[in-house]
Amino acid sequence: DGNPAPHDILRILGVEPLASYLINEIQEGYRLQGVPINDKHIEVIVRQMLQKMEVGDPGDTHFLAGEHVDKVEFLETNEKLVNEKKKPATGEPVLLGITKASL
Structure with a gap:
């Protein structure tokens, strides 16, 4: 039923799967706009969100x-x-x- 909720991913699968999911979803949004961004920039933000x-x-x-x-x-x-x-x-x-x- 749609995209999984990030809090559910965290609770069920843990930090690493959630970080990968968030990075992929954010990258997808930028890719659709034709904007290349290195994963490391998004990883810094995701790390802060999970601190x-x-x-x-x-x-x-x-x-x-x-x-x-x-x-x-x-x-x-x-x-x-x-x-x-x-x-x-x-x-x-x-x-x-x-x-x-x-x-």
């Missing part, structure tokens, strides 16, 4: 449940807690709109 994690269970972190946290900070904090034998946070990747991703 946040939504905290599920904060574990022993300082994060709050439902908080959107930068992915790098989330992973580094969890790695530190695992090394200290403490409970890491759980979370899901979040797809931000292009406007929110740029802020």
